[in-house]
Structures are given as C-alpha cells and as structure tokens.
Amino acid sequence: MKKWLALAVAVALPTTINLASETSAETLSLYKKKCASCHGTDGKGITKMGKKLDAKDYTDRKVQESLKDDKAFAVIREGLKVDGKTKMKPDDELTDAQIKHLIAHMKQFGKK
Numbered sequence: 822m823k824k825w826l827a828l829a830v831a832v833a834l835p836t837t838i839n840l841a842s843e844t845s846a847e848t849l850s851l852y853k854k855k856c857a858s859c860h861g862t863d864g865k866g867i868t869k870m871g872k873k874l875d876a877k878d879y880t881d882r883k884v885q886e887s888l889k890d891d892k893a894f895a896v897i898r899e900g901l902k903v904d905g906k907t908k909m910k911p912d913d914e915l916t917d918a919q920i921k922h923l924i925a926h927m928k929q930f931g932k933k
Contacts, residue, residue: 848919856923860927874909888924888931894924897924
C-alpha cells in the first residue's frame with residue numbers, strides 16, 4: 822500500500838519543483854542527517870558508503886539533466902534496489918514537503 826501511496830503522490834507532483842534557490846537551514850540539516858553519509862555534503866557521492874553503493878554525483882551536468890522530481894520522490898520514499906541489492910533504504914519518516922525540499926537541495930549541487 823505504501824508503494825501505491827508514494828506513486829500517487831509522485832504522480833501528483835509538478836514536473837519541476839520550484840523552491841527558493843537558497844536551501845533553508847532545516848533542509849540542510851536534514852540532508853546532512855539523512856543523505857550526506859552516502860551522497861556527501863558536496864553531492865559528489867565520494868564518501869566511503871557512496872563509493873560502495875556507486876552513488877551518483879549530483880554535481881555532474883548529465884546526472885542533473887536526468888534528475889526527475891517524480892522519480893527522485895519515489896526513490897527517497899520507497900528506496901532503491903538494483904539487481905536485488907538495496908542501494909538506498911526507503912524513508913517513510915520524511916514528510917512530502919521535506920522530500921520536495923531535499924530534491925530541490927540536490928538540484929542546487931548542479932548550479933555550483
């Protein structure tokens with residue numbers, strides 16, 4: 822049921838999340854707590870865990886071009902498995918708004 826709910830929410834998202842260009846302190850803190858251990862504070866994914874899981878480099882232009890809000894939302898909510906291996910655990914503690922802000926934060930890495 823959670824998957825269907827996340828997919829329904831993801832489908833209802835606008836094609837592009839348009840938030841303020843500056844990330845709030847709350848979002849930055851949340852990113853550091855939930856994402857940085859794999860994706861790095863700089864978004865490059867070159868942490869120990871990021872290397873192990875082959876995390877994407879969100880500073881890369883091609884990665885940014887392929888970053889779609891609805892797909893990113895579903896991955897954050899439901900997790901990501903590749904070839905039966907868990908690359909990212911699901912997170913059902915985050916609110917929809919928090920996820921949207923985290924996606925906006927990830928997009929900022931491409932602008933630096």
